[in-house]
Amino acid sequence: MKTFSLNRYLMTRKKISAAVTQADVAREAGVSVVTVSRALSEPTLVAEDTRIRILEAASRLGYTPNLLARWLSSRRSKTIGVIIHELDYAYFSPIVGALEERAKKEGYLVVMSESLRQVSIEREVVERFKQLLVSAVVVHPSSSNTEHLVNTDRAGTPVIAFARPWDEGDSIGVDNFEAGCIAARFLLERNHREVAIVGTDSEENVPAKMRVDGFLKTISDAGGAISVQRIISVAGTSFEDGCMAAEELAGKRPHAIFCVSDRLAFGLVNRLLEIGVRVPEDVAVIGCDNLPQSTYSQVPLTTVELPVSEMATLVTNTVFDRIQNPTRLPKRQELLIPKLVIRSSCP
Amino acid sequence: MKTFSLNRYLMTRKKISAAVTQADVAREAGVSVVTVSRALSEPTLVAEDTRIRILEAASRLGYTPNLLARWLSSRRSKTIGVIIHELDYAYFSPIVGALEERAKKEGYLVVMSESLRQVSIEREVVERFKQLLVSAVVVHPSSSNTEHLVNTDRAGTPVIAFARPWDEGDSIGVDNFEAGCIAARFLLERNHREVAIVGTDSEENVPAKMRVDGFLKTISDAGGAISVQRIISVAGTSFEDGCMAAEELAGKRPHAIFCVSDRLAFGLVNRLLEIGVRVPEDVAVIGCDNLPQSTYSQVPLTTVELPVSEMATLVTNTVFDRIQNPTRLPKRQELLIPKLVIRSSCP
DNA sequence: ATGAAAGCGCTAACAT
DNA sequence: ATGTTAGCGCTTTCAT
Numbered sequence: 001m002k003t004f005s006l007n008r009y010l011m012t013r014k015k016i017s018a019a020v021t022q023a024d025v026a027r028e029a030g031v032s033v034v035t036v037s038r039a040l041s042e043p044t045l046v047a048e049d050t051r052i053r054i055l056e057a058a059s060r061l062g063y064t065p066n067l068l069a070r071w072l073s074s075r076r077s078k079t080i081g082v083i084i085h086e087l088d089y090a091y092f093s094p095i096v097g098a099l100e101e102r103a104k105k106e107g108y109l110v111v112m113s114e115s116l117r118q119v120s121i122e123r124e125v126v127e128r129f130k131q132l133l134v135s136a137v138v139v140h141p142s143s144s145n146t147e148h149l150v151n152t153d154r155a156g157t158p159v160i161a162f163a164r165p166w167d168e169g170d171s172i173g174v175d176n177f178e179a180g181c182i183a184a185r186f187l188l189e190r191n192h193r194e195v196a197i198v199g200t201d202s203e204e205n206v207p208a209k210m211r212v213d214g215f216l217k218t219i220s221d222a223g224g225a226i227s228v229q230r231i232i233s234v235a236g237t238s239f240e241d242g243c244m245a246a247e248e249l250a251g252k253r254p255h256a257i258f259c260v261s262d263r264l265a266f267g268l269v270n271r272l273l274e275i276g277v278r279v280p281e282d283v284a285v286i287g288c289d290n291l292p293q294s295t296y297s298q299v300p301l302t303t304v305e306l307p308v309s310e311m312a313t314l315v316t317n318t319v320f321d322r323i324q325n326p327t328r329l330p331k332r333q334e335l336l337i338p339k340l341v342i343r344s345s346c347p
Numbered sequence: 348m349k350t351f352s353l354n355r356y357l358m359t360r361k362k363i364s365a366a367v368t369q370a371d372v373a374r375e376a377g378v379s380v381v382t383v384s385r386a387l388s389e390p391t392l393v394a395e396d397t398r399i400r401i402l403e404a405a406s407r408l409g410y411t412p413n414l415l416a417r418w419l420s421s422r423r424s425k426t427i428g429v430i431i432h433e434l435d436y437a438y439f440s441p442i443v444g445a446l447e448e449r450a451k452k453e454g455y456l457v458v459m460s461e462s463l464r465q466v467s468i469e470r471e472v473v474e475r476f477k478q479l480l481v482s483a484v485v486v487h488p489s490s491s492n493t494e495h496l497v498n499t500d501r502a503g504t505p506v507i508a509f510a511r512p513w514d515e516g517d518s519i520g521v522d523n524f525e526a527g528c529i530a531a532r533f534l535l536e537r538n539h540r541e542v543a544i545v546g547t548d549s550e551e552n553v554p555a556k557m558r559v560d561g562f563l564k565t566i567s568d569a570g571g572a573i574s575v576q577r578i579i580s581v582a583g584t585s586f587e588d589g590c591m592a593a594e595e596l597a598g599k600r601p602h603a604i605f606c607v608s609d610r611l612a613f614g615l616v617n618r619l620l621e622i623g624v625r626v627p628e629d630v631a632v633i634g635c636d637n638l639p640q641s642t643y644s645q646v647p648l649t650t651v652e653l654p655v656s657e658m659a660t661l662v663t664n665t666v667f668d669r670i671q672n673p674t675r676l677p678k679r680q681e682l683l684i685p686k687l688v689i690r691s692s693c694p
Numbered sequence: 695a696t697g698a699a700a701g702c703g704c705t706a707a708c709a710t
Numbered sequence: 711a712t713g714t715t716a717g718c719g720c721t722t723t724c725a726t
Contacts, residue, residue, distance in 0.1 A: 021719055032697050037721060047695060067478045068424060069719035072415040073702050087440040088639065096434055100461065109475065112459050114447065128456065131414045239643070270643045292435065293640045296586070296617045298647070368703055379713050384705060394711060416703035420718050 020063045029057035040065065067109075071133065080319060081129035082112045083122060083139040090292050091308065092140060095162060098312035099138065102320060108135065117142040117204070126152055135323045138315060141166060143204040158322035162315050163306075164207055170322065170332045172314045176207040179304045179338040180214025183258050183286050186302075186340055188222050190347075192256040192284065195219075196230045198245040198268060199260050200237050208237065208260040211288055215258055229254045234264070242267020250275045253283050256346060262289040266297050269345065273298060284346035294343070302346035307336045367410045376404035387412065414456075418480065427666060428476035429459045430469060430486040437639050438655065439487060442509060445659035446485065449667060455482065464489040464551070473499055482670045485662060488513060490551040505669035509662050510653075511554055517669065517679045519661045523554045526651045526685040527561025530605050530633050533649075533687055535569050537694075539631065542566075543601040544578045545592040545611055555584065555607040558635055562605055576601045581611070589614020597622050600630050603693060609636040613644050616692065620645060631693035641690070649693035654683045 022036040029036070031050060039046045039054040046054070057063075071077035080103055084092050100110045111134065115122040119142055126148050129137055136158045139149065146161075150168050153159040158170070165173030187195055199212045212231070219226050232248050234241035242264040249257065250272065259265035265287035269279050279285050279299045287294065290305035318332050369383040376383070378397060386393045386401040393401070404410075418424035427450055431439050447457045458481065462469040466489055473495050476484055483505045486496065493513055500506040500516045512520030534542055546559045559578070566573050579595050581588035589611040596604065597619065606612035612634035616626050626632050626646045634641065637652035665679050 019719090023719080033720080034698080034722090035696060037719095038696085041721080045695075050695080064474075065478055066419070066480070066719050067475075068415050068419040068480060069702090070721075071702095072413070072419050072704085073719080073721040075702065075721095077415060087434075087443055088437040090435040090437065093434040097461070104471075109458065109479070110460070111456065113457070114444070124451075127411075128414075131412055132456070133413070133415060266643045293644075296613045296645050297640075298643050298645055300645070366703090370703080380703090381705080381714080382712060384703095385712085388705080392711075397711080413703050416718090417705075418718095419720090420703080420705040422705095422718065 019066065020061045021066070022063070024061055025054060025058045025063050028061055029054045075133065076135055077109075077133045078107055079109045079111050079132060079134045081125070081132070081134040081137045082110055083115050083125050083137070084112065085117050085140055085142060086114055091289060091306070092163070094308050095138075095312045095315055098309075098316045099319065102316045106320065115140075115142045119143045119145050119204075123148045130155075130157060136160065136319050138162065138319060140164065144206055156326075158319070158326070160315060160318050160322065162311055165333075165335060167333075168331075170318055172311050172318065172332070172334045173336065174207070174306050174311070175335045175337050176210035177214035177217075179288055179306070180211040180216075180258075181218045182214075182304050182338060182340050183211075183288065184215045184218035184222075184226075186286065186342075186346070187256050187258070187284075188218070188226055190256075190284075192226060192254075194227055194229045194254045195256045195258060196232065196249055196254040197228065197258050197260070198232050198234065198242070198249075198264055200241070200264075201233045201235055202237075205237070211260045237261040237264050239263050239267040239270070242269075243271040246271030246275065246277075249283075250277060253277065256284040256286065259285065259287045262287040262291045262294050262297075262301060262303055265301055265303070265345070266293070269298050269301075280345055280347055286346045288338075290341050294341075299345045300343035302343045303341055304338045305341045306338050310336055366413065367408045368413070369410070371408055372401060372405045372410050375408055376401045422480070423482055424456075424480045425454055426456045426458050426479060426481045428472070428479070428481040428484045429457055430462050430472050430484070431459065432464050432487055432489060433461055438636060438653070439510070441655050442485075442659045442662055445656075445663045446666065449663045453667065462487075462489045466490045466492050466551075470495045477502075477504060483507065483666050485509065485666060487511065491553055503673075505666070505673070507662060507665050507669065509658055512680075512682060514680075515678075517665055519658050519665065519679070519681045520683065521554070521653050521658070522682045522684050523557035524561035524564075526635055526653070527558040527563075527605075527607075528565045529561075529651050529685060529687050530558075530635065531562045531565035531569075531573075533633065533689075533693070534603050534605070534631075535566070535573055537603075537631075539573065539601075539603040541574055541576045541601045542603045542605060543576050543596055545589070545596075545604060545606045545615060546578060546580050547584050547588070547607060547611075548580045548582055549584075552584070558607045584608040584611050586610050586614040586617070589616075590618040593618030593622065593624075596630075597624060600624065603631040603633065606632065606634045609634040609638045609641050609644075609648060609650055612648055612650070612692070613640070616645050616648075627692055627694055633693045635685075637688050641688075646692045647690035649690045650688055651685045652688045653685050657683055 022033050026033045026036045039051045103110050113125045122142050138160050140163045141161050149159045153169050161171040165171050200208045232245050234245050246268045287301050287303035290303045294301040369380050373380045373383045386398045450457050460472045469489050485507050487510045488508050496506045497515050506516050508518040512518050547555045579592050581592050593615045634648050634650035637650045641648040641650050
């Protein structure tokens with residue numbers, strides 16, 4: 001009794017239902033398993049007529065490939081692991097979208113996970129991705145601690161960072177310093193005299209710091225044409241944090257306020273209006289990110305737009321370059337330039 | 348020469364780096380592979396001291412489990428496939444969040460994919476999930492065509508639908524008819540005489556239709572206290588669709604407008620304001636969904652809130668009930684009741 | 695162009 | 711409590 005039929009025999013006895021395998025198809029088509037495998041993966045290696053016979057047999061039996069088996073024997077899974085900060089941070093979604101679209105074409109699966117901006121979680125997720133033998137990791141780093149990313153990359157799994165520049169590997173970043181400069185230049189241009197900044201305490205939020213730095217630099221370069229009345233630091237960059245900032249600023253008002261993120265600006269504007277401070281009549285507000293909601297937030301937001309769709313394309317291309325062409329050599333380092341979007345909050 | 352060492356020998360020659368396997372750990376710890384496997388998966392089956400020895404050996408060698416192998420031999424992958432409409436539809440994110448949290452605890456991986464509201468894509472994704480041997484599929488169905496879901500469920504992979512009721516399987520739905528009733532009752536209460544509805548053409552959007560039906564039913568039950576001046580149908584439920592609706596409604600204005608989705612309402616309000624129609628002074632607007640942005644949209648939106656966090660809990664529990672307890676018997680059918688949230692767009 | 699043999703790294707079934 | 715044996719379903723040599 002051959003192994004194969006013994007197997008089937010046992011299954012029948014135990015009423016285990018098993019999926020149709022390449023072995024079944026092979027028998028049905030009168031060829032060997034290898035030929036079936038090839039007909040499916042490397043069609044050119046199989047004669048036209050055998051291939052057709054196999055494909056027919058496969059569909060007749062309702063064959064479904066087993067990805068786990070496929071991936072295990074080829075020693076890597078056709079998956080791309082993506083790590084984002086949070087799901088409802090709409091900002092990244094075009095990036096994942098572009099990646100998914102390309103992945104679908106190339107037969108890859110995208111596996112997505114949230115880090116909630118915690119390195120510890122990020123590390124765990126990366127670990128899990130490795131166990132899955134992902135072909136590449138795409139990550140929006142949540143801190144400057146990137147040892148685990150460097151190690152993973154060195155160990156042979158390409159890691160591509162986005163949004164936040166990363167010196168030691170492929171990175172499609174944004175020039176956050178320049179973002180701050182752009183905001184400041186605009187306020188100078190519009191002749192706002194006294195301004196305030198709403199930034200964040202969070203040690204790990206380097207991008208936010210860079211934005212503040214760029215802003216301050218531009219202002220100091222302008223030599224006293226404008227003065228920074230206050231710099232407020234709130235705990236995070238959420239809507240609620242923005243509300244808190246409003247409380248602090250309601251008293252002696254600057255002419256304009258620069259928020260290091262749009263969400264912060266949404267909260268700020270919301271609370272200011274509640275308190276009875278008009279935007280932009282009493283105080284102008286400028287944000288940074290250009291989230292989709294910025295168009296129709298309470299007061300449509302003037303903001304510095306991050307070039308997300310450009311990032312989406314670059315990230316996607318870089319990922320597949322690395323997968324298909326595993327030369328370890330030059331790391332890709334992009335630093336995209338943001339651009340101003342003028343709406344009513346700071347006309 | 349044992350297979351094992353031959354293997355290593357070849358790898359060395361060819362400079363292939365391979366991961367540390369249980370076999371390596373077994374040798375290091377002086378036990379068999381099975382014992383290693385057990386020490387890792389079923390610790391109670393292994394003596395305290397051997398277990399410790401194995402764990403030490405594992406960490407000394409830097410062992411990482413291979414999920415593909417694990418899943419292949421156990422004939423199912425510890426993954427949960429999730430299908431949502433679109434990534435930037437913030438609405439579902441608490442559901443995925445709750446699922447991920449629980450999944451992490453139980454050692455499962457969440458694999459997420461977008462259907463873009465197309466059945467064809469939904470079908471493809473389900474197919475791919477099956478090939479992955481997912482333990483369960485969680486889906487926000489994009490149409491009433493659910494054959495593929497029924498089949499998958501029957502074939503032994505539990506399928507749990509959310510947001511949209513689904514008769515033939517587990518479903519954690521929302522009472523969309525009641526949502527429409529709630530909106531209508533509120534308008535009646537506030538004595539709006541002439542109202543309009545912004546709905547959608549899209550054949551497949553049954554939830555939207557139900558909302559309209561509930562709305563109309565309540566109004567006709569009220570016997571002429573209120574009249575529906577117009578029912579506008581736009582192509583989808585996006586911001587842009589809402590803008591189009593505004594164009595049509597700007598002329599002869601109703602007292603209040605019910606939009607079957609918040610995004611529609613955002614677009615509507617945005618365009619109305621641009622045209623010079625004030626909300627709520629000239630016309631009141633009520634939406635449906637209660638997206639996070641509704642709090643700080645141009646005019647904070649009065650809307651009918653879908654009980655998302657309740658859904659999140661129910662979905663998560665149902666999923667793991669099914670996974671851990673694969674009795675085919677009674678399907679879970681929940682229909683959650685929405686509730687009104689009053690903000691300024693319709694005070 | 696096709697096939698036979700040998701694994702991929704792990705778990706399950708059955709001993710002991 | 712531990713080991714032996716036999717796969718999981720596929721791909722990858724290496725022959726033919």
